[in-house]
Amino acid sequence: YHPLARPDQAVVRGQDAQGKPIAVGGTGYFARCLQHETDHLNGYLYIDRLSKRERKDVLRQMADSTPRYETVPNE
Template identity: 65%
Template sequence: MGEVRPITRVGDPVLHNPCEAVTRFDGDLEALVDDMFASMYAAEGVGLAANQIGVPLRVFVYDCPDENGEHHKGVVVNPSLELPALGERHLDPGDEGCLSVPGQFAPLPRPDRAAVRGFDVKGDPVTVEGTGLLARCLQHETDHLDGHLYIDRLPAKRRKQVLAAYEQSHAASL
C-alpha cells in the first residue's frame, strides 16, 4: 500500500506545465504509482495524475466505471490520447470536477469515447479504451499531464465563476 500524499491545488505551477516523459521503469515508478492510488482513494477520486501530487511525470492512475457500470482500474505511463474523428464524435455533456479544484463541478462536453496508448508500470505497452465516465477520465487525466485543468476548457465566464466559488469555499475552510 502506498503513502497518501497531499493533492496539489489549482494555482500550483506543477499543474500548469506539461509533464516530463517517464524514462525509467523501476521501483521508484512502482512506489509513485502505489502512492498515487493511495492518494486517489483517500481523496475519493476516480483518477489522478502524477502532477496532482507534485510529481511532474507523465503517469496517471484510474479506477472508474464505463458507460455500462463496469469498473476499470489501471495505470498509464506516457499516454497518448486518441479521440474519434470529428464526424464520428458524440459529445457527453456531463459535469466534470477535479481533486485539484475540490468541491467544484461544471458542465464540460467531451467525446463519449476515448482511448489512450502508453505503457504499464513495467514498461509494457497498454491501450485503454473507454466510454462514459472512463472516457472522460482518460481525457481529463491526459489533460493534466499536458498542463491543463478541466476549468481551462470552460468558457471564460464559467471558469471565473468556478474559481470564485472555489476560492470562497477554500477561504471558508481555513
C-alpha cells in the same frame, strides 16, 4: 462545479513498464476519467477547458466556498 462537454469514448496510448505499446479505451464515465487524467499529463486543469466566463464563475465559487475536508500539512 461547472458542466464540461467531453466525448463519450476515448482511447489513450502509451507504453507499459517494459516499453511495449499499450492502448486503453473506454466509454461513458471511464472515458471522462481517461480524458481528465490525460489532460493532467499534458499540463491542463479542468478549468482550463472552460470559457473565460465559466472559468471566472468557477473560480469565484471556489473562493467563496468552505473547504469540505480538513487541510493536512505535508510534513
